[in-house]
Each structure stands twice: as structure tokens, then as C-alpha cells.
Amino acid sequence: MASSAAAAPPLEPSTTKRNSSYSRKQKSLSLLCSNFLSLYNRDDGATSLIGLDDAASRLGVVRRRIYDIVNVLEGVGLLARKSKNTYTWKGFGAIPNALKELKEEGLDLTPIPTCSNNPLDDTKREKSLALLAQNFVKLFVCSGFAAESKSISLDEAAKLLLGVGDSQNVSVMRTKVRRIYDIANVLSSVNLIEKIHTADTGKPAYRWLGLNVKTDDLHPNSAPNSDRSKRRSFGTDLTNVSCKRSKVAEKPMQDQGEVDESNSDGPAKESYKSYQFGPFAPVAVPRARRINMNKVRWESLGASFRPQYQNQALKELFSHYREAWKSWNSKLLDASR
DNA sequence: CCCTCCCGCCAATCT
DNA sequence: AGATTGGCGGGAGGG
Incomplete structure (x- = not known):
């Protein structure tokens, strides 16, 4: 492993309990995601690789949190799983x-499930x-x-x-x-x-x-x-x-409701x-x-x-x-x- | 009090 | 067996 956990990373504490004076917002998923984006977003076509551990440490969070982000981003095409521990930034x-x-x-x-014969997979x-x-x-x-x-x-x-x-x-x-x-x-x-x-x-x-x-x-x-x-x-x-x-x-x-937008909500x-x-x-x-x-x-x-x-x-x-x-x-x- | 949703236990899967 | 993934929901923070 040798995950170089020795010296404290430049960022926030990562293994803190729910204490720490960090406000909830500062730890929110949205914020984390924004940080994630700004960290990997490359506007030129260059596809960068994203290492889960790398992302986690750079963002100062545990792996688990990265999965949350990566999973939904992948669903929208921003990322693609490349291999174990690695994702590709698609942009x-x-x-x-x-x-x-x-x-x-x-x-x-x-x-x-009712009539499915597929594995619980x-x-x-x-x-x-x-x-x-x-x-x-x-x-x-x-x-x-x-x-x-x-x-x-x-x-x-x-x-x-x-x-x-x-x-x-x-x-x-x-x-x-x-x-x-x-x-x-x-x-x-x-x-x-x-x-x-x-x-x-x-x-x-x-x-x-x-x-x-x-x-x-x-x-x-x-x-x-x-x-x-x-x-x-x-x-x-x-x-x-x-x-x-x-x-x-x-x-x-x-x-077929044809989204009419008669937004007459006023103000x-x-x-x-x-x-x-x-x-x-x-x-x-x-x-x-x-x-x-x-x-x-x-x-x-x-x-x-x-x-x-x-x-x-x-x-x-x-x-x-x-x-x-x-x-x-x-x-x-x-x-x- | 209720809405948000962080946090991390631990099960399922993969190597 | 050990490492990865990630479901899940308790319960804390904030309005």
C-alpha cells in the first residue's frame, strides 16, 4: 500500500468524526463535487485520468465520498470508468x-422482481x-x-x-x-x-x-x-x-401534456x-x-x-x-x- | 420540529 | 484473502 498517509495532506482533515468545527456546508456533497470538477475539468479535449485515491486525498475526503460523485457523473457522461480505481474524464x-x-x-x-428469472445480480x-x-x-x-x-x-x-x-x-x-x-x-x-x-x-x-x-x-x-x-x-x-x-x-x-409554460407566477x-x-x-x-x-x-x-x-x-x-x-x-x- | 444529508458501517464483488 | 465498490439509514446540523 504505502498510501503515504504519513505527512498530513495539505488539505482538511479527512478522518475526522462529525465533530470538527467545519460547518456542514463546507462538507457538502455539492461543494465536494464542485471541487472535484474544478480539479479535473480540462476544457481542451485532453482526457485526463482520475485516480480514486488521488481524488480523495486531494479533496481531503475518504474514498467513499468519491464514489458518490463519480457514480452519478458517469451516468451523465462526464466520466467513464476505465479500470479499477481509475476513471477517465470525458468532459x-x-x-x-x-x-x-x-x-x-x-x-x-x-x-x-415478481417474474424475473435473472439473478439477484x-x-x-x-x-x-x-x-x-x-x-x-x-x-x-x-x-x-x-x-x-x-x-x-x-x-x-x-x-x-x-x-x-x-x-x-x-x-x-x-x-x-x-x-x-x-x-x-x-x-x-x-x-x-x-x-x-x-x-x-x-x-x-x-x-x-x-x-x-x-x-x-x-x-x-x-x-x-x-x-x-x-x-x-x-x-x-x-x-x-x-x-x-x-x-x-x-x-x-x-x-400528452405538451409542457406549456404559462408561468404566470407573477413576481x-x-x-x-x-x-x-x-x-x-x-x-x-x-x-x-x-x-x-x-x-x-x-x-x-x-x-x-x-x-x-x-x-x-x-x-x-x-x-x-x-x-x-x-x-x-x-x-x-x-x-x- | 422538519428538512437536509453527512458519515461510515459493513455487505457484495472483484482481484 | 484482501481490496474495491457502494447500499443504506442513523442521527446530527441547520433553518
């Missing part, structure tokens, strides 16, 4: 394809964070249900990702929700989703951002006017935006709907209307739009990251907006 350029695949794959709630995969993460993403990418600018609350997501039966089981639900928190946190770090709070219920929910990242000084003509106030920062600081309520718990919804001085404009080319491809969602209520998949991304866009994305990172960093210092 943001790999996301579009990964999403596309997920979309075509369609949300397929794992075949229930599958049940393992069935519960994996990776799969759950992908399914969570599909919730947005596939059905016309939560697609685009709609949002899903924690409970909705959990219920949807669980069998109808299980969603009744309090314990099972609780566990599922816990996992979704984990997933959502890393996905927000990557800016694929955003946490919001519904105006009335105040219940937290997640909204899909995809790669439509809008950087401030980007394409001034894509945003009506005031284009500040939307600087999403990394980690903990979550933008608080009022959004339409989505109170009703699970609901079948069987009409929000800036509705996030100036979507695919900037550097993104909409490219309406009316096809891809088949998704094999078996069972459950997944027959609706309204708007089937498929933005096409281009290098330019990715370029922007990266600069966005540096910006966000920078702002977050300074924010941490003076600990005050």
Missing part, C-alpha cells in the same frame, strides 16, 4: 450524447446510485412531464422512480429521497439542474437546466434585459426562484424561459417520438425538442465554470454576499 462535450442516449432509451422502470444494479441518477435525469429528458422548464419535487421524483407499491412504504420512500438528495446535489454542481422552491408550498423542487447555461455577459441579446440575478453559484448557495406550484403528489397524467422578475437562444441552435427535430416506457404512466412525451449543441456552446460553458468558481470562491472568503 462536458460528452454530455449531449449521453443525454440523447438516455432520452432514446426512455424511462424504463426496472423490471419488477440485477437487483443490485437496480438500486445503484448510478441507475437512479440516470432515471432521475430521464424524468426530465424523456417524458413531457417534467421536461424543460418544469420542475419536480423530491417526493414526486421519489414516487415516480419507485414502484407504485413502494411509494406507499414510508421507509422505502425515505431511503429513496435520501438518495435523490445526493444525486440532485451533484447534478446541480454540474448545473444540469437547479434547486428551486415552489412559491406557495415552499416545497423544494428541481428544475432542469440541461446545458442551456446562460452566462451573464454572454449573448446580451438572448436575455431581455437585466441579465444579472441569475448567476448560479456552486455548491450550497441555491438560487431561490418562485415557480409554479406542483403540489399534487404523483398523478397519472395521461394526456419573478425574470422568467427563465429565454431558452435555446444564445449559442444554441434549436433545430427542431420532430422525430424521436417513440420511447418504450413500459408500465406506469409514461405514455406522454409531449414536446420532443432536441437542442443541438456546438463547440461554441461548450466553450461558453467552461468559461461559465471559471466564473462561477471564482465567485463562489470569493464568496466563501467574506462569507457574505
Whole structure:
């Protein structure tokens, strides 16, 4: 082994108990993920290797935490497992394809055990964070249900990702929700989703951002006017935006709901709907209307739009990251907006 | 009090 | 057998 654990690493304590005066936020998964990203994100195509132990020590955490991050990032295509202890950084350029695949794959709630003859080998995969993460993403990418600018609350997501039966089981639900928190946190770090709070219920929910990242000084003509106030920062600081309520718990919804966004929620001085404009080319491809969602209520998949991304866009994305990172960093210092 | 979700035990798998 | 992976949920921190 010789994991050179001798001299204390330059970072924080790694084997501390839950004591230590480090605040919870400073140890959050999202933050860790952001750090992870800034550590390995290379904008040039160069694919770097990521060693689990290396990452863990450089980030000052135990291996276990790295798995949490890596598993969901892999589901989105940012990473790929190369071999034992090693992952390959694929980069943001790999996301579009990964999403596309997920979309075509369609949300397929794992075949229930009942009549399965496959080894319990599958049940393992069935519960994996990776799969759950992908399914969570599909919730947005596939059905016309939560697609685009709609949002899903924690409970909705959990219920949807669980069998109808299980969603009744309090314990099972609780566990599922816990996992979704984990997933959502890393996905927000990557800016694929955003946490919001519904105006009335105040219940937290997640909204899909995809790669439509809008950087401030980007394409001034894509945003009506005031284009500040939307600087999403990394980690903990979550933008608080009022959004339409989505109170009703699970609901079948069987009409192809064509996500209309009549966001008449009022106050929000800036509705996030100036979507695919900037550097993104909409490219309406009316096809891809088949998704094999078996069972459950997944027959609706309204708007089937498929933005096409281009290098330019990715370029922007990266600069966005540096910006966000920078702002977050300074924010941490003076600990005050 | 309830929402978040960190933390690390330890089981399943892989070498 | 030892090393890797990673499910899982107790229970603490924070609003």
C-alpha cells in the first residue's frame, strides 16, 4: 500500500468524526463535487485520468465520498470508468450524447422482481446510485412531464422512480429521497439542474437546466434585459426562484401534456424561459417520438425538442465554470454576499 | 420540529 | 484473502 498517509495532506482533515468545527456546508456533497470538477475539468479535449485515491486525498475526503460523485457523473457522461480505481474524464462535450442516449432509451422502470428469472445480480444494479441518477435525469429528458422548464419535487421524483407499491412504504420512500438528495446535489454542481422552491408550498423542487447555461455577459441579446440575478453559484448557495406550484403528489397524467409554460407566477422578475437562444441552435427535430416506457404512466412525451449543441456552446460553458468558481470562491472568503 | 444529508458501517464483488 | 465498490439509514446540523 504505502498510501503515504504519513505527512498530513495539505488539505482538511479527512478522518475526522462529525465533530470538527467545519460547518456542514463546507462538507457538502455539492461543494465536494464542485471541487472535484474544478480539479479535473480540462476544457481542451485532453482526457485526463482520475485516480480514486488521488481524488480523495486531494479533496481531503475518504474514498467513499468519491464514489458518490463519480457514480452519478458517469451516468451523465462526464466520466467513464476505465479500470479499477481509475476513471477517465470525458468532459462536458460528452454530455449531449449521453443525454440523447438516455432520452432514446426512455424511462424504463426496472423490471419488477415478481417474474424475473435473472439473478439477484440485477437487483443490485437496480438500486445503484448510478441507475437512479440516470432515471432521475430521464424524468426530465424523456417524458413531457417534467421536461424543460418544469420542475419536480423530491417526493414526486421519489414516487415516480419507485414502484407504485413502494411509494406507499414510508421507509422505502425515505431511503429513496435520501438518495435523490445526493444525486440532485451533484447534478446541480454540474448545473444540469437547479434547486428551486415552489412559491406557495415552499416545497423544494428541481428544475432542469440541461446545458442551456446562460452566462451573464454572454449573448446580451438572448436575455431581455437585466441579465444579472441569475448567476448560479456552486455548491450550497441555491438560487431561490418562485415557480409554479406542483403540489399534487404523483398523478397519472395521461394526456400528452405538451409542457406549456404559462408561468404566470407573477413576481419573478425574470422568467427563465429565454431558452435555446444564445449559442444554441434549436433545430427542431420532430422525430424521436417513440420511447418504450413500459408500465406506469409514461405514455406522454409531449414536446420532443432536441437542442443541438456546438463547440461554441461548450466553450461558453467552461468559461461559465471559471466564473462561477471564482465567485463562489470569493464568496466563501467574506462569507457574505 | 422538519428538512437536509453527512458519515461510515459493513455487505457484495472483484482481484 | 484482501481490496474495491457502494447500499443504506442513523442521527446530527441547520433553518
